[in-house]
Amino acid sequence: MNEVVLIGIIASAISFATPYLYAAIGEMFAQRSGVVNLGVDGIMLMGAYVGFFVALNVPTPGGLWLGLLMAAVAGLLMGLLMSVISVTLKAEQGISGIGLYIFGLGLSSLLFRVTIGTVKTVDGFKPVPIPVLSGIPIIGPALFNQSVVVYGAFLLVPLAWFVLERTTWGLKIKAVGQSPASADSLGVSVNRVRYVCVCLGGMLAGIAGASMSLATVKLFQDNLTAGLGFIAVALVYFGGWRPLGILIGALLFSTINSLQNFMQVLNVGISPDLAVMLPYIITIVALMFPINRARQPAALNKPFERGEN
Amino acid sequence: MKTRNAVLVSVLIALLLSACASGAQPSGGAQPAGGEKFRVAVVMPSAINDVAFSQSMYNALLAIQKEVGADNFEIKYSENMFKVPDATAAIRDYASQGFNLVIAHGSQYKGSVQEIAKEFPKVAFAWGTDVDTFGLPNVTAYTAAAEEGCYVNGVLAAKVTKSKKIGVTGPVEVGDAKTCIDGFTQGVSATDPSIQVSKTWTGSFSDVAKMTEAAKAHIASGADVLTGSSQSVVGSIGAAKDAGNVLWFGTQSDQSSLAPSLVVSSQVYDWVPSLKDLIGKIKSGDLGGETYTLHLNNEGLKMALNSGYALSAEAKAAADAAIKGIKDGSIKVQP
């Protein structure tokens, strides 16, 4: 196979995986603390819009970074809304998530229509080649010539692992998700931990959206994410609620998507109908193999009431 | 008792709103007496700012309104009506509100128009893209022979590509996405059969990110010219812009604003002449019954060459020849 094509496949897989990684890691934190947030797609859309709007109106490069920051803030606010409804008011989490999704979808489109109007592009984050590493044949240009936003997504994985496995905070999160009653009796504020995790998930989902509108796709349009957030939530299950598992899932998904694109371009005998289904089918099939059989947080989707659990 | 209060409050508010309901009736009922205001309602499956299908119709209506003045021409729209039952309700509502012309701008509205047009014989209906008027005298069908303009695009593309590789990013192989891309491919091979045209289909009309990745795949495989269709195609244009020197050929609307130096030409659907013709007929009492097809030779399809891109004289000549050939029938493009 042509070297350029191989580089293209890998590079495309890496950039395509970026929003999935941000969103799925964020959702992992929320779910580890016991909250399912199906509204990730709506939060991503708000983050994508806010980041894009800021970048349009504030000159680069400050505009881009400010855009990312404001996208994180927007995601945080959406996460806060979800926390109030699902943690304090103990609502049925699956439904509140869907409500949040519809709300985010509508609000982002509305704000886009009123403040921007037509589809525009931004120059966005440019690729930043890492010295030395980007010189390695094939994987160099594929992996190490991406934008900082893409690097950030991948660096997030070991960072998330560290927080979860090597800090007290991570311990608290896991405790709250596994056995909130015990955690509560040990003095951990269950609801506070959940608030933090859901808001963190929201922040990361907001950044995930901005990663699309500012780095990988570089524009905003209604429903930019087209359901990506739901796939990200599914990837949390695929990855067994562990950062490494999520990374594997995201890369599997994006690599197959990238492969099927190139297969279509090169007219390798697969029908396009089947090709576009491949990433989804293979993700399910992969999970049938008993490798990733981590158990879900025991208190997932169960609101906490002292004295009840 | 808290409950009783809650119920009382709810009932009071509901009553208040109903009172307002009878008081503040939204305007849009019967036609105003006197002036010959022509009232058009349009139902569209995507947003009015989708830089593609819906926008082309909405812009056409706005253009007519600008010409004759808003006092003489009223437009009401419903957008993002991708749920057909909702669109059916919208079409029926508009028909019963005294609009002169109701446009159902989406092929998925076929059944709705067929049913509703029978119930409102005094209202003119137009729908597209299709050629079926159901034999009803108040239904007009419209479509665009997208393959024609895309053929011209193909001719131009064949002339401007240096790598001899062209990429096509399509959504789903149906409708005018299919006819355009088929026409494009014919244009390329008629001009230079040695050029390789690669097609990818994302399987979605709305997924922008997938378009971007598909476009990147073409570019990585050596394509220096891209084309495609649907509102998600902005993703491909973005990828072309990113690569810096990949040229774009557009359809449905003038897409040069998205990449001012890279868009070579766009096929533009100009609904205005057909609309004006239809409106004229309706005003004189003929409610429809015919099919309008946008062709190059009836000014329904226009090639918008981007002034921001310097086209070589030879390329322009080839394009002009192709346009002439299609117009006079010597070149036949298969949809």
Next chain:
Amino acid sequence: MPPASSATRRKIRAANWNDIAFSLALPLLAVLFALVVCAVILLLLGVNPLEAYAAMITGAFGSVSGITQSIAKATPLLLVALGICIAFRASVINIGAEGQIILGALAATAFSLAFRTLPAWLLVPLTMLAGFVAGAFWGFIPGVLKARFGVNEILSTVMLNVVAAQILLAMLKGPLMDTRGVTAGTFLPQSEQLPEAVWLPKLAPQTLMHTGAIVAVILAFVVYIFLWRTTIGYRIRAVGLNIDASRYAGIRVSIYQMLALTLAGGFAGLAGVVEVIGVQHRLLEGITSGYGFSGIVAALFGGLHPLGAIPASYLFGSLLVGADKMQRAMQVPSSLVDVLLGLVVLFVVGSQYYARKRAARRASTSVTTVEEEAATA
């Protein structure tokens, strides 16, 4: 505990009526709250909120077209909601309804086109059965994946939704495409029109309302009887209430969860069938109209009870219809409708907190009342 006196029993009964009034008023208040928030947005857009909401209410409830449209919308909502009820009762979340609707619609189309010569009384029920089976199959897959391989159903249903959508497109642009579109050169992603024998009769002329609504309501009662009056139904509910206790009692949890998912898929498939044979009379892209998700909301608004789903589906359908009419009348962007809908869902589902608190208080006070009585007696 000694039996309560008749005075106490009367007090408890009165309390129950208050509870019902409260549980009806609560979502109404939540909706009002959402309307108030949106009123602010409307004002910012320069639109008169009172006029807008008047249009919404008269649109949904004040006209024949509004009411019949709400019923027409409520039909697939109710069918999906029934499936969701069954699944939720077994503690499984079915987000796969979108895909299951598609499979049902596909089967209904293929079947009725293949057997178009059959008489209506035979074709309609058989087509519905075909659709139910196809949808059930699409629910069976995540069910068996969960039971046999431990694959989480959220993951499998989300993926299968996308796969189903692709299958639909592949069919519509290939074998099922209306040949008239091919000869005319338009290549529309639609099937040919279904034979009239399979069309569901309309309940009122010039409306979208069709007999599917009656079928759906009957099925709601069937599901109620199934869940509360049969052994299988009892076991499904047992699994949902307490997985460990059920296992201990010998109920094979995974089988019943698989069954719940399969049935949920079947009902969603039926929603697809009625849309195709009752409303559209052909298969086309976008046949689901998002009912796979809004059906979940309707199920929850109905308290996850099959009988509650009936009014909930109608009211939710009315909300959707009213919001659309508001958009048309006020010419506001359609995304505003989504904002309103999202807030309604969030606030209604959040407000249930107060209903639960009240129910808990009510339960404890009635117990204390009876205990007090026993102590003073």
